[in-house]
Amino acid sequence: MLDQLADALSIGESRALVLHGEPGVGKSALLDYLAGRAFECRVVRAVGVQQEMELAYAGLHQVCVSMLDNMDRLPVPQRDALRTAFGMSGGPAPDRFLVGLAVLGLLSDAADDRPLLCLIDDEQWLDRVSAQILSFVARRLAAEPVALIFAARTPTGDLEGLPELALQPLSDADARDLLNDVLAERVDARVKNQIIAEARGNPLALVELPRALTSHQMAGGFGLPGAIQLPRSAEESIQRQFEVLPSPTRRLLVLAAADPTGDPALVWRAASHLGIGADAAVSAQEAGICEFASRVRFRHPLVRSAAYQSASLERRRQAHRALAEATDDQLDPDRMAWHRAHAAQGPDEDVAAELERSAGRAQARGGLAAAAAFLERATMLTSAADKRVDRALAAAWMKVQAGEGNGAADLLSTAEVGPLDDAQRARVELVRAQLAFVTSRGSDAPPLLLKAARRLKPVDPGLSRETYLEAFSAALFAGRLAVGADVLEVANAAATAPPSVGATRAPDLLLDGLAAHYNQGYPNCVPVLRGALESFGTGMTTETELRWLWLASIAAIHIWDDQRWDALSARHVQLARANGALSELPLALSSRVFLLLFSGDLAAGAALVEESEVAIDATGNNLAPYGRLGLAAMRGSDAEVSALTATTVRDVTVRGEGIGVTVAGWANALLNNGHGDYAKAVTAAQRATEYSGDITSSTWATVELIEGSVRAGMMETAVDALGRLTEMTSASDSDWARGVAARSHALLSQGEAAEHFYGEAVDRLDRTSVRTELARAHLLYGEWLRRQHRRIDARVQLNSACTMFEAMGMDAFAQRARRELQATGQTARKRSLASPTTELTAQEAQIARLARDGLSNPEIGARLFISARTVQYHLSKVFTKLGINSRSRLDGALPSASDPQGLPAV
Template sequence: MRQKQYDSGGLLVGRRAECAALDGLIAAVRAGESRVLVVHGAPGVGKTALLHHLEGAASGLRVLRAVGVESEMELPYATLHQLCGPLLDRLPRLPPMQREALETVFGLRAGTPPERFLVGLAVLSLVSDEALPLLCLLDDAQWMDQASAQVLGFVARRLLAESVALVFGTRRRGPALLGLPDLEVAGLRDADSHALLDTVTHSALDRHIRDRIVAETRGNPLALLELPRGLTRTQMAGGLGLLDPDDLPRKIEESFLSRVAGLSAQSRSLLLIAAAEPVGDPLLLWRAADRLGLPAATDGTDGLLAIEERVTFRHPLVRSAVYHAAEAAERRTVHLALAEVTDAAADPDRRAWHLAAAAAGPDDTVAAELERSAERAQSRGGLAAAAAFLQRSVALTTDVALRADRAVTAAGATLLAGDLEGARRYADIAEREARTEFQRVGAHLVRARIAFAAGLNQEAPPLLLTAARRLEPFDMELARETYLVAWGATALLAADADSLLAISKAIKALPPRAGEPHVLDLVLQGCALLVTDGREVAVPVLRRAVPGLMELPAADVLKWGWVANGVSSAVWDDRAMRAIYRRSADVIRAAGALTELPFCLASLGTATTWTGDLAASATIAAEADNVAAATGVPIAPYVRLRMAALRGRAEEATQLIAVTVREAGASGQLMGVTVAQWAAAVLHNGLGDYARAMAAARASTEIAELWVSVWALPELVEAAARLGDEGTAREALDRLAEAAEPCDTDWARGVLARSRALLDGGDGLFREAIDRLGRTPLRPELARAHLLYGEWLRREGRAADARDHLTTAYEMFVSIGMEAFAERARRELLDAGTTVRRQRSELPVGDQLTEQERQIAVLVRDGFSNPEIGARLFLSPRTVEWHLRKVYAKLGVTSRRRLRDVLPLTEIGSSH
């Protein structure tokens, strides 16, 4: 039948433009480029025929195929396994983490569920490792399982220089395929429709009948080929029923069903087995047929079914038509037969799914099988599949108490799968069916987690607090972790002081742990004391936690490290701050928890800006943006905002500040507003616009936030002192002293001395600030101390001394790239009687590169291999090499060893 769709030139009838586009895609892949294409259109419009044309044109390419199957949409990585199965012999060549990820999701090994995007990176490495140019064809992509769709969408967005084509045929573009290059397939033009219709109407038709068929099928090739089958000229003359475009698939299905209706009962049963069995395994089909007493023959299926290496239907609409038209009892009988012939050891999940479909009512045995399947699905990272298994398990469970337990588990799995509404439904069931306090607590905890996952909002903290309190009698460790998450969520909102106080009091009331306190206990107690007793009491406890945080187990980093990492900031320990954030990023990256990585990288990037290594901060920010784009996790531009403020880039910084204030304020995340206003205060102090600096710093310090608002206090002291508002300056200084003095670090004491010197003057305070900050790597703070001392000396009439410090400040600002502060120092030097030629920060060698090229250059310079770089940047090794050739050309080098000479460590910063 497919042959009839080709014209004399070997192209599909009416599809010359589409065929030319597909031929061009193959030519590009042969030339060493990658291509991605989503071929989409209505059912029957010719997508599958175009994919067959593409396959026929792909001589010299290795072709991998997969087909989405509606009944497999809940089985994790089913489509991906189809596609990558022929490449699994190449797994040993992948980096260990990637190899283990694929082995886990394909059930080849037991292990913790890998992050979805680590699986995507592994697939990217797998397909790019193929020696021949590769064509990957995925038909009926609308029925891919969610895990496969997300992974393949990720891979499609990362292909560049791999000689790989990834082509999807789909009725509709789901979220995973949106934004990819596409080819929409519409109905044929009238002349082409007439030509195709001629291939199936063996006798002449009146012109008006032909015109009516063409008009009503809207040029849909499958409709033109299938609907006239078996109709007499009289029936065709009556028209095809004035088809609505949306009704065409149903009409085509009805046409197939009319053909099915003419078959024997045995042939119809064979078609139903094939429709219910998604694997396409002929042996499985014949075993099920034998169990139902059917003969091993397909002669009577009218060409609707082909059984060769795989079981295939004439068209996917045949499968759906046959399955949905069958009686429920018939479907249950077929599923039971398939379950009985499916190997329980080799394929237990598909067997359980067939058993569930065969159940006419609640069945505790099948429910238990589904629960075990959910555990296996979770171990492979199939979160959507685990949720589906558990949801069906709940429906089949007769014991009310057991149903409550399973509903809690189903709600949690559904939440992890990203379906908040579905998670709420099963949380409702859990609450309704709960028979014990422990079950009610479990239901409450999952509801609190749902509220937290829905975004930082006022609903989550009280739910988390109540959950933590109710957990205490059952699981004190989980209760402590929940208290810390509740505290962190409320602190980030920075809007509800009463809730934060209530959580902190509840934490203080917890019974002490027997023996030495765990780092979790120290963090919990210290965070609570920050709120209830102030920094003087809290800081000693928090400082005890810092060494433990630098060695925190990976499991704890992933669960509550995001809250604990702020401890080093609270105690003004800059070295610990950078070390803890760097280690957390390494742990999260190694665990493949890539949805969490952008937030940790943003914190590391901000911590790095304190050293003045803005190029290193830019590299970190680029990685954060890269990961966020790959995972679809939105991230606020905190690092870029901070960098723009330090550099004095007024237009760029102002735009970022406005966006952050608007978006963070709208979502109630006042910590984001605090960060933006702090950046604005730094920007305007650098520009010498002290009125706006004071307004921004005041706005930042008035928010009940525990970290960034403290960093804004020195900005408020400086701006208010320059404006002569001593009252505001003194009040800010007192608050700064309260926060800094208990910490007793050079960072804290240096900034405090510098701020005091602004109000009290005297060489001693300025020199203390310079001495203390000079013992830290915080170059921007040291440069600002020299600037303020020089300004004070000039106003004291000591021009010669002033010039020394102003020159030091100016040169430091220029080397860092703090352009506004450098200009402020230059103006002071002019007023001090020194002619200073305005300098601009020299363009670092690394700034000749794009952000991605800079990242690759730094990683190569630091000794990483191409596969290791690809793992960090979500690129294939081939694409890394492609970028590296461009880096060599721009920097005028020819080897990896030479990169260290042209990119010294102090210029761009270390990737470690």
């Protein structure tokens, strides 16, 4: 397998592989073999070190350090993110996926001259953020001659899904062959048999176990085989080898094992603090245990581990104390603090404070897991009860942010031992609520957030209001599946929130407006939410804006403000991209997709759906495929809507994400109204509107319910739904609201009243950006005119509807319009979809669109989480399929941005 991998890499193909198995099974030996086999490649190596797991980006730095001279060739956001991550410059904490894109670009660039082979040993001991980023890069390799090979005892979850090779113990026959190869002297057959039995097929054990026996024992002159006391593992065997070394040598090996950097200057400075001379290295090198040259290198990771574990606790503390004294506190303050922490014999406030500062630096570099580890150790070294609680809470919060739920729960338990004051108790509740929201997508988060908000009221009114607003977000996601408190209960509790402090901010108005909607009725919320949207962004930091933009977009939809929705959703995507907030990007793209769908730009919506799915795949975000579901419903794709509905409802039910049930109901109602299957549309719309706490998609479903009910003859249902809709649209008074209301009134009206309402609907909706609603108004008006036997007038409206639907790609509604035109006596022909661009794959079409729109290869790569080299690879295929030879010709070869015809369904 490794030979094939090396051959593939040598001809420019990318590869990723995970070798895993028990310690000593041969992982490191196979990495060495591959390095020798790939003689035409540039080889970069990194090793996870258990003592270095708390230092953010330590493993990643090993991989990238030889390539940093080329960092200036990266796009600016990626370069800045990587520099911040490595502590080379200051700046806001970088998103780890933006750092991942930077590393992908760095590796791709390094492979320009010859293929690049990256070997990462002991992956299970990499710091968390390095493991995440390297696994991210491994999944995004495409057209780069780069291979990432990981070796691990038990791979972390970050590597799940990558190709793997499980290494098994040797058979008895192979074990005997290996033992015969490594034995340098005659061995009693009974001893040999026992070594093979004890080794259990582990190659390293077969090599190391004989070293633990004396010549006398090897010859068998010590009695029966049962009397042999062989070590139970290779690591124990190695530890026995240390027992025969001089004391200074053993102390030097502990020192070298405690330093994960392999810096000989640092090790010798520390050795001088302990009075260890240079001759102490001789015995270690003669025994083949460790070499002291340009780097301090143990012959095997297990040897390093054994050297450290063989020492007493006090000897290890001495080693760490000496390393701390030898470390420059200006150049490497975090490593110095780390060594001091391991040298501490008990609580030590000075060291704890240093660790706290290290956590701050780690957080600034985006190393949330590292920051949590520093704070957790600081907690262990803190004796003062109040400081211990504060540090435990800070560590728990960092673990929540880093996605380490179990560790966060343990630290919360530590904090709760207390004693706690009111502010600390409130913070415990807040972190517990945040943990619930992150792990269950909100099903039981609302009541926990409410509890935290109430506790925060007397101690931090501003944070209390923010927590109430977070409870709204959680409750809107949880919807009908909320456990303990739904959005109605959140609104009731939010009415008691403390008043805003100082100048009223947009988030304050969002909170007041949402509470007013549920507590006082829709008309009372409109002016407050309108004020929130008018002031949104003013005086807000980027972080704050990103935090509330999704909720602001929801508010814009709720008050029927299509222009604000357009601006806010575009801003959300722009900020997420520009600031590398890639974890936020799927939600931002989802909001923007629906704006584009209602605007009738299904082609642009499809492109963002693909980008969103790439982001979800790359970041591990578990957002349901709402954009894909809405797109399929607009297109009238029965099979796709059916499949997406089944998976969406199943998944969101497990997570407690009730909003997904509502979105699925709306999508099916829209789909069936398009096909003219009105009974099914009514059933789906009723399912979407049955929970009164939902907003946005349930309002859209109300509109579908009115149309479906009228066509199905369920007039009472339609009248009831129209009453609910009219209460909202009258208070909103926007052209979008009034237009949809007029169209709905027309369905329930007769004669001149119906014509008046249809005319008003077309007129008002023509002033908006929601072109799908306008096209549907033309369709319904034309259908009504035909039934009034006004065929000429009907053709005008139906032709407008048909043209718009076909241009948008709304096939079901277009077919419905064509049927009506045929009923007027006019022949309606479907536009041909034949085009050379249908030969493009989905990814090629997406890259072609972005290139046509003027994005550079690095910019396209950043959007799609691939390297610039991969973008160029796909563009070359696009040029061949389209029969062109440059980017400048894409504009003529591809349909316009507003016309989806000719591009493959994506």
